[in-house]
Structures are given as structure tokens and as C-alpha cells.
Amino acid sequence: MRFLDFFRNNRKTTATVAKERLQIIVARERTTRNGPDYLPMMKEELLLVVRKYIQVEDGAVKVQLDKEGDCEVLELNITLPDEPTASS
Amino acid sequence: MAEVIVITSGKGGVGKTTTSAAIGTGLAMRGYKTVVIDFDVGLRNLDLIMGCERRVVYDFVNVIRNEANLNQSLIRDKRVEDLFILPASQTRDKDTLDIEGVERVINQLAESFDYIVCDSPAGIERGAFMAMYFADQAVVVTNPEVSSVRDSDRILGLLASKTRRAEEGREPVKEHLLLTRYEPARVEKGEMLSVDDVKEILAIPLLGVIPESKDVLQASNAGSPIILASESDAGQAYEDAVSRLLGEDLVHRFVEVEKKGFFNKFRLFRS
Ligand SMILES: Nc1ncnc2c1ncn2[C@@H]1O[C@H](COP(=O)(O)OP(=O)(O)OP(=O)(O)O)[C@@H](O)[C@H]1O
Ligand SMILES: [Mg+2]
Numbered sequence: 001m002r003f004l005d006f007f008r009n010n011r012k013t014t015a016t017v018a019k020e021r022l023q024i025i026v027a028r029e030r031t032t033r034n035g036p037d038y039l040p041m042m043k044e045e046l047l048l049v050v051r052k053y054i055q056v057e058d059g060a061v062k063v064q065l066d067k068e069g070d071c072e073v074l075e076l077n078i079t080l081p082d083e084p085t086a087s088s
Numbered sequence: 089m090a091e092v093i094v095i096t097s098g099k100g101g102v103g104k105t106t107t108s109a110a111i112g113t114g115l116a117m118r119g120y121k122t123v124v125i126d127f128d129v130g131l132r133n134l135d136l137i138m139g140c141e142r143r144v145v146y147d148f149v150n151v152i153r154n155e156a157n158l159n160q161s162l163i164r165d166k167r168v169e170d171l172f173i174l175p176a177s178q179t180r181d182k183d184t185l186d187i188e189g190v191e192r193v194i195n196q197l198a199e200s201f202d203y204i205v206c207d208s209p210a211g212i213e214r215g216a217f218m219a220m221y222f223a224d225q226a227v228v229v230t231n232p233e234v235s236s237v238r239d240s241d242r243i244l245g246l247l248a249s250k251t252r253r254a255e256e257g258r259e260p261v262k263e264h265l266l267l268t269r270y271e272p273a274r275v276e277k278g279e280m281l282s283v284d285d286v287k288e289i290l291a292i293p294l295l296g297v298i299p300e301s302k303d304v305l306q307a308s309n310a311g312s313p314i315i316l317a318s319e320s321d322a323g324q325a326y327e328d329a330v331s332r333l334l335g336e337d338l339v340h341r342f343v344e345v346e347k348k349g350f351f352n353k354f355r356l357f358r359s
Binding site for chain 2: 019022025
């Protein structure tokens with residue numbers, strides 16, 4: 001058993017993989033959690049619009065709905081690549 | 089004033105009904121007048137797990153529709169004093185529960201009970217929403233498995249936004265994590281998420297860890313809540329969970345692989 005464990009330790013256990021996958025998906029779902037249902041779709045469409053002009057990565061558009069007092073604020077964050085390249 | 093506790097999970101088949109029966113029975117055994125309500129309209133099962141299926145005459149929906157009063161519908165447990173069951177309706181469609189009706193029944197129960205335990209159906213639809221809406225506390229039943237953990241996180245989101253406490257801006261629903269069907273031996277091998285993994289991801293206080301146990305099926309065969317099997321590790325784990333729910337601070341048992349030492353063998357001979 002010990003002997004086998006030695007080899008196994010070099011690889012990630014499936015439990016570790018499960019934990020990492022969960023951390024990522026849960027974090028992502030939490031950001032859109034309390035917003036209206038259209039938020040994820042709006043985000044996808046915004047990404048398409050941005051990409052007409054700038055080639056950004058998949059996760060580049062971040063949409064967040066916050067409350068400031070009685071006021072709801074829709075925060076839009078677009079991370080631009082280091083050297084913006086215009087796509088034709 | 090009664091305390092309303094919802095047993096919920098998102099994912100189906102993780103042990104909500106088993107837990108509702110165990111915790112409800114445990115609270116009543118400690119002397120608290122307790123009622124367990126089955127919210128799983130159309131898929132009534134709590135009655136079977138609690139062994140009172142043949143005594144169901146009227147159900148939750150009958151009470152909501154004023155076709156029967158509460159006294160006619162509540163089933164008094166034959167083993168434990170102060171324990172009552174309000175069964176779900178078996179035949180009608182799910183949309184028969186309405187929030188005003190549920191509120192009326194819960195308010196009426198709150199006049200005479202200490203604890204109202206709500207066994208939620210699976211999913212994040214209407215039934216689950218009804219079961220959690222009036223909750224003061226929530227036991228989030230989770231299996232150490234990716235889809236169950238993810239669904240539990242979604243349920244936590246709903247508890248924080250779609251309950252009466254949330255809508256009225258009162259103190260939030262008190263959340264508890266109950267990890268069930270846990271297998272320490274598989275965790276040790278790296279085949280299963282550990283208690284700490286799940287705690288870290290969901291980030292809510294741990295109420296208990298219920299080990300995977302063959303006794304649970306036997307208890308359901310017999311229609312006797314697992315907490316009554318006091319020699320069973322799962323039964324004991326539920327006992328601990330009830331104690332913690334009542335504010336006791338106990339160390340978590342059944343989270344490590346049991347060492348097959350001399351004393352364990354000795355215990356086997358004695359029991
Ligand atoms: N600790 C445990 N060890 C072994 N089996 C268990 C354990 N807890 C629950 N089970 C089994 O898991 C199955 C599902 O349990 P249960 O009916 O309580 O789940 P549920 O969440 O209420 O399901 P549903 O979503 O359909 O209402 C049952 O067969 C039960 O015996
Ligand atoms: Mg159930």
C-alpha cells in the first residue's frame with residue numbers, strides 16, 4: 001500500500017480535482033446569483049459586441065449588480081488585453 | 089414562539105427526508121413539542137420513513153384548503169411523545185400550495201409547537217421555495233459529491249434572498265451544513281471530498297457529519313427514524329447534530345477511519 005501511495009502522490013487525487021472544479025464554478029455562480037435572470041445572457045451579448053472591436057478573452061466582461069442605499073448600480077467591467085488588436 | 093427549521097438541499101435523494109425524520113424525532117425526545125411537515129406534494133414519503141403511512145387521513149393540502157382542520161390532520165407519533173407529523177398530499181398537483189395558506193398553517197402550528205421542521209422537496213422550484221420561505225433556520229443536507237455541493241450553494245443563495253427574513257430585511261436565516269453519506273475510508277484514499285473541503289467551499293457552520301450506513305436502509309424498511317437506533321453510528325451522529333442544534337458544542341465523530349484496534353474488537357464482543 002505504502003509503495004502504491006508513493007506513485008499516487010505524484011498525481012492529483014480525484015477529490016482534489018473535484019474541490020478545484022467546485023471552487024471555480026461556485027465562485028462564478030455566486031457573482032451572478034442575486035441578479036436578475038437576464039444578467040448572464042446580457043453578459044454574453046456584451047462580450048460579442050466588445051469583440052466586434054477588440055479581441056478580448058472569455059472572462060473579460062464582468063457584470064455586477066450592487067445596491068447603494070436605495071439605488072441599484074449595474075457595474076460593467078471590461079478587461080482589455082495588454083495590446084489591443086482591432087479585428088476586422 | 090416556534091422555531092421553523094427547513095431541511096433542504098437542492099439536489100434530490102441526498103437524505104433530506106431521513107434527516108427531517110431524525111432531527112424531528114430527536115427534538116421531540118429532548119422534550120420539545122415538534123411537528124414535521126412534508127412539503128413534497130405528490131411524492132409523500134415522510135410518513136413511510138416515520139412509520140405512520142397507514143394512519144394518514146387528511147393532509148397538508150386539505151388543511152390549506154380548509155377541508156380539514158389541523159387536529160384532524162396531525163398524526164401523533166406512537167413512540168415519542170410530543171412528536172407529530174403533517175403529511176403531504178399524495179394525489180394533487182404541486183401548485184396547490186400557496187404562500188398565504190402555508191403561512192396560515194405555520195402560524196397556527198406556532199401557537200402550540202416549539203419546533204416546526206419542514207422537509208423540503210428537491211429542486212429550486214415552487215415546492216422548495218414554500219418549504220424555506222418561513223424558515224428561521226436551515227439545515228442544508230449535502231453529500232460529499234460535486235453536484236450536491238454545487239446545488240447546496242445555490243440553495244444558500246436562495247435562503248439569503250428568497251425567504252421572508254431576507255425580504256423583510258431581518259436577521260438572516262441561520263444556516264447549518266449537514267454532510268451525509270460520508271465515507272472516511274474513501275476520503276483518506278482521495279476518492280471523496282473531505283469535510284474540510286466542503287466546509288471551505290460552502291463556508292457555513294458544520295452541524296454534523298452523518299456516515300454512510302447500512303442501518304439507514306434498515307431503519308427506513310422498518311419505518312423507524314434512524315435516530316432511534318441508538319447503537320448505530322448514523323443514529324449517534326444525528327443525536328450529536330440535534331445537540332448542536334440546541335446549542336451544545338460537541339466534537340465531530342465519525343469523520344476519521346475507525347482504527348481496527350483491540351478495543352474496537354473488545355466492544356464488538358460486548359455489544
Ligand atoms: N447516511 C446514510 N447512509 C446510507 N444511506 C442513506 C443515508 N442517508 C440517506 N440514505 C439513503 O438515501 C436515499 C435517499 O434518502 P432520502 O429519501 O432521505 O433523501 P431525500 O433528499 O429526502 O430525497 P428526495 O429529494 O427524493 O426527497 C434513501 O434510500 C436513504 O435510505
Ligand atoms: Mg425527501
